[in-house]
Amino acid sequence: MNIGFIGAGSMGSLLIEAFIIAEAVEPNQISVSNRTYSKVEQLACKFPGLQAKQTNTAVVQHADIVFLCIKPHEFAHVISEIKPFVRDEQLIVSITSPVQLSHLEQELNCHIAKIIPSITNKMWSGATLCIYSEQIDEAHQTMLEQLLAYISEPIRIEESYTRIVSDISSCGPAFMSFFLQQFVDAAVEETGISRDAAMMIASNMMLGTGLLLTEGGMTPEEVQRRVAVPGGITAKALAMLKKDSTGLFNSLIRTTHAKYFEDVEVVSAQFKKEEVREQ
Template sequence: MNVGFIGTGTMGSLLIEAFIASGALSPPQITVSNRTFTKAQALADRYSGMKAETANAGAACGKDIVFLCVKPHEFKKVVDELKPVMRPDQIAVSITSPVLISHLEGELDCKIAKVIPSITNHVGSGASLCIYGKRIGEEDKQRLEGLLSYISEPLCIAEEYTRIVSDLSSCGPAFMSFFLEQFIEAAVAETGIGREEAQRVASAMLLGTGLLLTEGGLSPADIQARVAVPGGITAKALSLLQRETGGVFNQLIRTTHAKFREDLSKVSVAFIGEEVNGQ
């Protein structure tokens, strides 16, 4: 399998590095391009056999799978560059949530998929959220999910839920890390415990909680019920959290969805010349 990556920014580089580290791909199987060629070349220089191309078309030509790891406002330009070289048997995979399957199927004569990765894929964990176009067959799905399974748990989702599952899976690590950071900083300020020690304890706690929710088969409510003895310390603290944070995640979701709709409108104007009401 030969794979092209267009865009070697944060997520593009993360996917490349994760695939190589997991053994899913070897460097000679990978070709990369980037708006700034020196960044693509710097990445290729780190991995013997990887090839960097100056043109996006060069990174896509003849590849089995082409990952499009570019920002929404850059997408139409990149797609226009790929039109002459993409063929029906190739799979183009967008990792940019506001770019719809219909946008790409209307422009490229190939199979189309969308994958929402997560920073957790860097350590072979978390989900890869997969959305498929109408040209994708079962064999194509197996090929793509087989690749993604080296670094994640591939999960098929409906495109209408792109934003909310992205909030949970892709943005979620940042959101949870924010609250953990606040917890750690408060522990340091209130008690004088060393920051590194507090972070070590809190990080182990978060890892263990994740395992309880997955391998342990517990729900968030189950964990709270088991930890919070009625009338005890944890129960009192949970009451405080319920009072102080009630509705905050509703506001968070409204905020991410508003930004998504803004980006989707801009992408739709670029592709079809008009705004659409997106997922």
């Protein structure tokens, strides 16, 4: 199986490295193109055998699966560019959440999927969210999920939940890291503990909590009940957190959703503009 990547930015390069290091594929099975060619050259130097391509069409011509790791406003142009070279049996996979399956279905006659990866895939953990078009059969879904299973837990979702699951799985590491950073900074400011020591303790705490919630089978409520003795220090602090954070995550979700729908409109407009240009 040959895999192509159009786009070698932050997430594209992360997936490439994760697949190779996890031995899901050999470097010589991967071809990559990018608007800035030097990024592809750097990957080829890091992973001898990886095929650096000058054009997006060259990637499509040599791949069974093509991951589109590009920004929303680039999609319409790239799809128009590669469309004549896409084969019926190919699987085209978008990792860009505002790009709708319908955008790709109306342009490409092949198997189509959308995934939402996460930075946690770098450590072969976390979820990869899989959203499938009607233009994909079970065999191609299985092929994609077997590949993703090397670096994550593939989870099928409906496209209508794209944004909220992205908030939790893909954006979530940034959100949780932000709160961890605030916790550590406050600890340093209030007590004088070294930042390195506080960060090491906090990071291991985050890891252990994640294991309790996954392998340990505990719920967030159970973790809180087990840690917080009634009338104790943790219980008092939790009461303060509940009071001061009420509505915080509702506002966060409304913010991400507003930006998402704004981006969807931009992508739709770009596809319409490209259609007019082609006529």
